[in-house]
Amino acid sequence: MGTDLIFRIVLIVIIFLISLVVAMYSTYAERKIAAFFQDRIGPNRAGPWGILQPLADGGKMFLKEEIIPTNATPFLFIVGPCLAILTACIGSAVIPWGQKMVVGGHTIDLQVTDINVGVLYIFGVVSLGVYGVMIGGWASNNKYSLLGAIRAASQNISYEISMGLSIIALLMLTGTLSLKEIAEQQHGANWNVIRQPLGFILFIVCAFAETNRTPFDLPECETELVGGYHTEYSSMKLGFYLFAEYINMFISSAVMATLYWGGYNYPGMDWVTAHVGPAIGPLIGTVVLFAKIFLFIFFFMWVRWTIPRFRYDQLMDLGWKILIPLAIGNIVLTGVVSTALKHFGF
């Protein structure tokens, strides 16, 4: 029990550090990738190829003046960004980062906690995430911030419905809400995306909306709302909001990879594990999972620098009139096909 607890704590610290580092370098990657998409070079002054740029940005954020507007509610103004980054960080707790690792007789579970309602937990955390934006926008006492916050709330609530419906079809196939079991079911190349392509497309569209990324970045739409919900924020409080967005992107990429793209599974994993031993084998799986996550993060950025923002009524149309009916249709289709396959004995 004692060693198990220590392993858990070490794992929590490692995952926390990894998500912070990934978020930090996502900001760098975003600027670099944006530059490449626009035939530019991107940041290249801080360190070789500009790899120290995130540190310089962080230093700038810390040293800037901390402004709390006179008419803002000070307590809520500070709670907003803290809540945003807290909810972004706790989502990683239920994600299975790899198979069980056996080192010197000890079995190490590469997952912080395996709760049997992991998918629900993720949904709960995602819904809490909007409170950070809401509270911050409300406490700023600024009409642009308030409009941004309201947009964020209505957008997240609308897209949570279709996200939940798109995942129900997946849960009908897996029969479990535990992310660990879902990952184990996709052993080898038996990935869920093969059985749920429409569900995956719906889920990824909703994931874009939930993380407030382009083309759904209306809460911080600069052309209409100055800076959106963080108009009044400066210094590290602004940094927290921006950071929370990148951590959210990392976590939602991990969730997508786990639910639909096989998590840490890859074709030929049994052969590899048999050859390199039970200590190294699961780590290769973890590397594969991270490769998938980075591909998804790249996709997030790729879409951002390709597609312009939706108009607000188009956003609501897409959410309520297209995605929800499609998701319900997907549930019906999944039910009919899986029952038919069972009936005819496949």
Add this chain to the structure above:
Amino acid sequence: MESLSNKKKVLEVKPLNLMERAYLPAIIGGLATTMKHFFKKPVTISYPEEKREFSENFRGMHSLKRDENGKERCTACGLCALSCPAEAITMTAAERQKGEEHLYREEKYAAVYEINMLRCIFCGLCEEACPKEAIYLDGDIVPADYLRKDFIYGKDKLVEAPLNQ
């Protein structure tokens, strides 16, 4: 009314077909376009380290030329100052003394020759007006500075380096 140019084109607005309304094919097309740019060579020139090549008829900073013996060609006739639309050039003439024949080609020379680089529009009319082929705009870009007075370039900055035997 019939249009005179005969170029008028009536556009018909068709309702979107299913492919267009699905939106995803268009997104994939867009993603393909941006991905093409991802692998293109960046067009950026990192300025202080690399410099863009000037065209052959680029007009940069002025230089006052010397002849093949290293004597200053300028004879302070003032045609450049007269031709200058921006009135950027001013000079003071002086007579060549005995023993200065190796310095100045003509009997008269410019003791002071100043160009205000903030006024200059780099039109090149001074170089066309000069009868002695003494001034050419063949230099680099005029560098930035902090004070207005430092943009008035005298002979120390304008005259070509002396020939080395």
